[in-house]
Amino acid sequence: MTRFLIVVVLVLLLGVGAYFYLNRTDSAEGSAPPIAGAPPSAEVLARGEYLAKAADCIACHTVPGSGNAFAGGVAFRLPFGTLYSSNITADEASGIGSWSDDDFVRAVREGVRKDGEHLYPAFPYTSYTQMSRSDVLAIKAYLFSLPKISQADKANDLSFPYNQRWAMGFWNAAFFKSQRFAPDPSQSPQWNSGKYLAIALGHCAECHTPRNAGFGLEHGNELAGEKLQGWRAYNITSDPQHGIGAWSNSDIASYLTAGHADGKGSAAGPMAEVVENSLRFLNPADTAALVTYLRTVPAREGKDPITIDAATAPAIASNNAGPGGGTANTDNSGIKLFEGACASCHQWNGQGQQTPYASLLGTRGVNDVRGTNVTQVLLHGSDMRFAGPNIFMPTFGDAYSNTEIAALSNYVISHFGNKQGTVTADDVARRRKGL
Amino acid sequence: MKPVSGSPQDKHDDVDLSRRHALQAGGLTIAFLWLGGTGVASAMMNARRQPGDAAASLADGNPPFAPNAFIRIDTSGAVRLVMPSAEMGQGIYTGCSMLLAEELGVGLDQITVEHSPPSDELYGIPALGGQMTGGSTSTRATWPVLREAGAVARTMLVSAAATNWHVDPSTCTVDRGVIHHTPSGRSLGFGEVATAAAKLPMPDKVQLTDPKDFKLIGKPMRRVDSSDKIKGATQFGLDVRIPGMKVATVMACPTFNGKLAAVDDIAARAIPGVVDVLRLDNAVAVVGDHFWAAKQGLQALHISWDHGENANLTTQQLRDALAESARHGKSIVARNDGAQPQGTTIQSEYQSPMLAHATMEPMNATVLVTADKCEVWTGTQVPARAAGEAARITGLTQDKITLHNQYLGGGFGRRLETDWVEQAVAFAKQVSYPLKVVWTREEDIRHDRVRPMYHDVISAVLDANGRPVWYGYRTSGGSVLARFAPPAMGKDGMDSDAVECVADVPYDIPNAKVEWIRHDMPPGLVVGWWRGVGPTHNLFVVESFMDELAHHAGKDPLEYRRALLQKSPRALAVLNLAAEKIGWGGQPLPARIGRGIALGEPFGSHVCAIVEAEVTPQGEVRLRRVVVALDCGIAVNISSIEAQVQGGVLFGLSAAMFNGITIKDGAIEQSNFNDYRNLRINEAPMVEVHRVINAEPPGGLGEVGTAIAAPALANAIFAATGVRLYKLPVDRDLLVQNADALKSVASAAAHTGRNVT
Amino acid sequence: MLSLSVNGQSYPVDVPDDMPLLWVLRDVIGLTGTKFGCGIAQCGACTVHLDGQPVRSCVLPVGSIGNKAITTIEAVGNTPSGQKIQQAWLDVDVVQCGYCQSGQIMSAAALLQRTPNPSDADIDAAMSGNICRCGTYVRIRAAIKQAATGKLEILQTIVSAPEGARS
Numbered sequence A: 001m002t003r004f005l006i007v008v009v010l011v012l013l014l015g016v017g018a019y020f021y022l023n024r025t026d027s028a029e030g031s032a033p034p035i036a037g038a039p040p041s042a043e044v045l046a047r048g049e050y051l052a053k054a055a056d057c058i059a060c061h062t063v064p065g066s067g068n069a070f071a072g073g074v075a076f077r078l079p080f081g082t083l084y085s086s087n088i089t090a091d092e093a094s095g096i097g098s099w100s101d102d103d104f105v106r107a108v109r110e111g112v113r114k115d116g117e118h119l120y121p122a123f124p125y126t127s128y129t130q131m132s133r134s135d136v137l138a139i140k141a142y143l144f145s146l147p148k149i150s151q152a153d154k155a156n157d158l159s160f161p162y163n164q165r166w167a168m169g170f171w172n173a174a175f176f177k178s179q180r181f182a183p184d185p186s187q188s189p190q191w192n193s194g195k196y197l198a199i200a201l202g203h204c205a206e207c208h209t210p211r212n213a214g215f216g217l218e219h220g221n222e223l224a225g226e227k228l229q230g231w232r233a234y235n236i237t238s239d240p241q242h243g244i245g246a247w248s249n250s251d252i253a254s255y256l257t258a259g260h261a262d263g264k265g266s267a268a269g270p271m272a273e274v275v276e277n278s279l280r281f282l283n284p285a286d287t288a289a290l291v292t293y294l295r296t297v298p299a300r301e302g303k304d305p306i307t308i309d310a311a312t313a314p315a316i317a318s319n320n321a322g323p324g325g326g327t328a329n330t331d332n333s334g335i336k337l338f339e340g341a342c343a344s345c346h347q348w349n350g351q352g353q354q355t356p357y358a359s360l361l362g363t364r365g366v367n368d369v370r371g372t373n374v375t376q377v378l379l380h381g382s383d384m385r386f387a388g389p390n391i392f393m394p395t396f397g398d399a400y401s402n403t404e405i406a407a408l409s410n411y412v413i414s415h416f417g418n419k420q421g422t423v424t425a426d427d428v429a430r431r432r433k434g435l
Numbered sequence B: 001m002k003p004v005s006g007s008p009q010d011k012h013d014d015v016d017l018s019r020r021h022a023l024q025a026g027g028l029t030i031a032f033l034w035l036g037g038t039g040v041a042s043a044m045m046n047a048r049r050q051p052g053d054a055a056a057s058l059a060d061g062n063p064p065f066a067p068n069a070f071i072r073i074d075t076s077g078a079v080r081l082v083m084p085s086a087e088m089g090q091g092i093y094t095g096c097s098m099l100l101a102e103e104l105g106v107g108l109d110q111i112t113v114e115h116s117p118p119s120d121e122l123y124g125i126p127a128l129g130g131q132m133t134g135g136s137t138s139t140r141a142t143w144p145v146l147r148e149a150g151a152v153a154r155t156m157l158v159s160a161a162a163t164n165w166h167v168d169p170s171t172c173t174v175d176r177g178v179i180h181h182t183p184s185g186r187s188l189g190f191g192e193v194a195t196a197a198a199k200l201p202m203p204d205k206v207q208l209t210d211p212k213d214f215k216l217i218g219k220p221m222r223r224v225d226s227s228d229k230i231k232g233a234t235q236f237g238l239d240v241r242i243p244g245m246k247v248a249t250v251m252a253c254p255t256f257n258g259k260l261a262a263v264d265d266i267a268a269r270a271i272p273g274v275v276d277v278l279r280l281d282n283a284v285a286v287v288g289d290h291f292w293a294a295k296q297g298l299q300a301l302h303i304s305w306d307h308g309e310n311a312n313l314t315t316q317q318l319r320d321a322l323a324e325s326a327r328h329g330k331s332i333v334a335r336n337d338g339a340q341p342q343g344t345t346i347q348s349e350y351q352s353p354m355l356a357h358a359t360m361e362p363m364n365a366t367v368l369v370t371a372d373k374c375e376v377w378t379g380t381q382v383p384a385r386a387a388g389e390a391a392r393i394t395g396l397t398q399d400k401i402t403l404h405n406q407y408l409g410g411g412f413g414r415r416l417e418t419d420w421v422e423q424a425v426a427f428a429k430q431v432s433y434p435l436k437v438v439w440t441r442e443e444d445i446r447h448d449r450v451r452p453m454y455h456d457v458i459s460a461v462l463d464a465n466g467r468p469v470w471y472g473y474r475t476s477g478g479s480v481l482a483r484f485a486p487p488a489m490g491k492d493g494m495d496s497d498a499v500e501c502v503a504d505v506p507y508d509i510p511n512a513k514v515e516w517i518r519h520d521m522p523p524g525l526v527v528g529w530w531r532g533v534g535p536t537h538n539l540f541v542v543e544s545f546m547d548e549l550a551h552h553a554g555k556d557p558l559e560y561r562r563a564l565l566q567k568s569p570r571a572l573a574v575l576n577l578a579a580e581k582i583g584w585g586g587q588p589l590p591a592r593i594g595r596g597i598a599l600g601e602p603f604g605s606h607v608c609a610i611v612e613a614e615v616t617p618q619g620e621v622r623l624r625r626v627v628v629a630l631d632c633g634i635a636v637n638i639s640s641i642e643a644q645v646q647g648g649v650l651f652g653l654s655a656a657m658f659n660g661i662t663i664k665d666g667a668i669e670q671s672n673f674n675d676y677r678n679l680r681i682n683e684a685p686m687v688e689v690h691r692v693i694n695a696e697p698p699g700g701l702g703e704v705g706t707a708i709a710a711p712a713l714a715n716a717i718f719a720a721t722g723v724r725l726y727k728l729p730v731d732r733d734l735l736v737q738n739a740d741a742l743k744s745v746a747s748a749a750a751h752t753g754r755n756v757t
Numbered sequence C: 001m002l003s004l005s006v007n008g009q010s011y012p013v014d015v016p017d018d019m020p021l022l023w024v025l026r027d028v029i030g031l032t033g034t035k036f037g038c039g040i041a042q043c044g045a046c047t048v049h050l051d052g053q054p055v056r057s058c059v060l061p062v063g064s065i066g067n068k069a070i071t072t073i074e075a076v077g078n079t080p081s082g083q084k085i086q087q088a089w090l091d092v093d094v095v096q097c098g099y100c101q102s103g104q105i106m107s108a109a110a111l112l113q114r115t116p117n118p119s120d121a122d123i124d125a126a127m128s129g130n131i132c133r134c135g136t137y138v139r140i141r142a143a144i145k146q147a148a149t150g151k152l153e154i155l156q157t158i159v160s161a162p163e164g165a166r167s
Ligand code: FES
Pocket: C035, C036, C037, C038, C039, C040, C041, C042, C043, C044, C045, C046, C047, C056, C057, C058, C059
């Protein structure tokens, strides 16, 4: 009996030891490779602003259209509840005005806020942990230079046990490693800059890397694509068939800076926001660095790989104003919806009338038999207001039923992707909820 | 819109005053004639009255022969007809022209038509108390007046010719603008006798053409406005271009009754082409060299709104309060034949949503305000009212206001309002140039004056055979009439529109109690007329309920109705005709395809619609075919009748299938055709129109098809699925066959439903 | 300064590249036959032809047009298909308020141009992008068929074709 107790205590001690070992902090300040848009010579505020954009802080911390920059309140719907981002303006009471440099650095790099409570990894400290202290503090200086906004944080709405913040310690022990960016001397400086932009600041992996059952990133499957908030973040490895290996450098650069690459696709949903809030502000040298790095991400097939047919018979047989022969056996209600609400812009040959952004041929959306992003764009539309003329698609989710959106998605997949889509009304219902 | 009842008699019917007489009579008489102003007490249209002042005469070119407000003939023989009603698609310019031309003796190809200037006096519709186009009244109201007006003119022209020839006028004939004296082989064109005819006294009595001799009336005539419309040559309000004009677009506070707090316009003013930023207490406009600059400017504004008392208003709050008032609120009784008898009682509750008009042409007006005058160009169903509002806002007297009415790119009751004209005048007052204010579609929907929402409780007491011996009806909703024409409200504050088509039903049901509970919307949520208004929801409720009763009695809905129509031959006739044309009771229909009947007597016509619809396992509704039987009495233009019924039915089906205005945070949620959906050609069924032919006085048409569409659809859906729809628009979630259907890949082709003949 | 070729005439216009063709036509050049209904390519009221192909001018940036030939409702009657369509529109008495009809005719003329004998499915594909609030769809379908076949489409209640005035 006593022996049993000793074993129990030993196991517990070992467990506690392991817990603290796995939760240990990398105390290194870290150094960043050169970032063309934020050279060391620049003013700290200018650096901070650029880095904050590169890290896309605003997207999560500003309710779109509210005008309350960085005051938080953006909802994140997760399978186990809803999280709200916090106020990171310098307001003392409701924001982070009272935080010291160390408080801020700990939060950004370790996911622990000033009062010692764990943050949820919806906040990408898992990536930001790679940032240098000097970069983190430049961002803090920038945030503190902006108007303070008094806006109390919204309480999260999470179910048990996910509402137990302390439990995140275990999650961190399992899936998080505090660690600064380590340059690879065997690669070019440009590549290293690109990697820092991608994995530390841009936190691409947070969306594009598959997650395991514990919601941790599968590092062995880096950037091979994942689904989140009802959208699909595509495979951006160098796989030529399923990733972006077949894209030219300028395709990738154009996608990153303008949200569109001819014949490849247009950003929408969360990715459009990333372009709008973050990537388009990158200095061309930084964009080029990012491209250089992305090209070297090992090719992976990823889950539910998408095979692109960029010249589908039904679309090729069509002209801009009418369908070709291949539509006769397609879904009746999908084609009706397309001819009514969609063909005017996208056109039957998928070329897009008013802007190349509306072209559909060769895009991954219409080649994904699950139609995840097609459905989302139909439900929520798209609105990019930065690349010259407004790139705008109306929302159809309010007046069109789940069945209609499903039928339309499947039609689009068949006509422009030459595949049998699998979208059901139930799928659309789930995607409406962001699941 | 329904007719306003209780308008006073035209007190001046017997004032026989040609324009020239009026000019000679001068001062007092003219003042007397104009005294009515826009009020209800003014005189209404008359076959013998002319504009009473020289300015008006000058303005319309001082035609030598103008025996009344509708006809102008030049010495060249050119005939201009001035249209008392506004043309918004209903074909009234053609109908009015046919009435005038028939009696005048000209062909439709020999005339040109003109919009009327604002004047209740000359163009007021007695039933509406003013110059308005609405309530499906145009043909009903103008039918006697315009024929007589044409005959008056012809009589005078013939007299002039007869006097010239020294022959008896009765020996002369008229054909295509030429007067013939066959015995002597002489003839004179209208132009040649115009000046002489103008000097003749107005005839007291005129001989109207015998209907059997009609050359135009009752024939299918091509519309007089088509040839310009197919070439893009017709000028709508939106097409007005005035030298020096600038174009503005507007954003008003999205929240009902909200106010403008502040605008930062620095970025907007920096946009090339932006000219000005103007403010009202609840709206801001950006003025540009063209619409695009204005719109870009509007997008660049940073506006803060004071959202006011409605900031948290939602549709659900309104719905709940409305339901409560329908069930328990204090009512105004429209009809009560005594105590509710004992017996089996059936009761149901129905809900109808708010609806937007979404006229194809968004709201717009062009206005020039100077120190001493105001000119307005807009398409309106109420020219005199609009001019009155312009006077009120500018502080100018009525005679300083010129309103140029335009062709309307759809009305549907939206243009019975004047809100956008008022707003445009208020903006234009702030600038020196002519200002064209154009609403975006988003603004047009968010600031529509919506058809009210309703909650209705209907019940019936049945005899042993399932026949109703009594029905009860409690309808709750806001009142359009109370705001629009307060004097027209009935006894105890009754709004006759609220109970039209339910206070009286064609069915032989001995007793009834019909009540209206007035339930006004919060301030700022203004409800308005909408093609069919009251009857659109009352017929939805009554005719859905009749189907419920038939179902309860285990009877075929056609037989059940027939048995109750033995005292209403005109209703029975349209029911039978529709049933025959669709082949009711023939081959059984495939599964999930059903036919629904709706019967009613809206707007003075008798109509039966039968819709055939298919409901897919996922609950999607496909419209396959619609058959309408109509008795609208004497037909003026049967081509227009068919078009109006087809268009009205599709308008009503579009709303029933898709439309409902909803409110969140005190603002309308819908904004454009992506979320306020409209039936498209590939969703539209064939609509067959059949007529019961008789010589009864003409009934209304513009709203008849709209009012009868929804219940026929709901009954068809019931027949197809067994699901009774208690609210509109169609809730497709209720029609899903089973949960599995939603798990199947959405690509199974439905029966292709269209029936094209 | 852009130069646009509209209805066979060249118009120099000094406007931003991203300005939609619709507003250049209506507010700058002064051709108001092309209508504004939604501004988001959902209603078709603004349809014009670009080298004979129907496009929604409300979302078409002028800068992207180059030297393509623009045809509007004002001149579509000069093309054989446009003329046929307009005549059928008159014969079948399609028009109601008429506001959507410029767009309807432009879509129909383009359809007839590429598919001289359209089936119902062809008509749907070409015309479903054009909304008519007045509900003239039944007659639009009839008129397109009449224009294509030259055969009189008999309207339901009207045993003869509508009579024009005698001439
Ligand atoms: S205005 Fe261009 S499609 Fe509606």
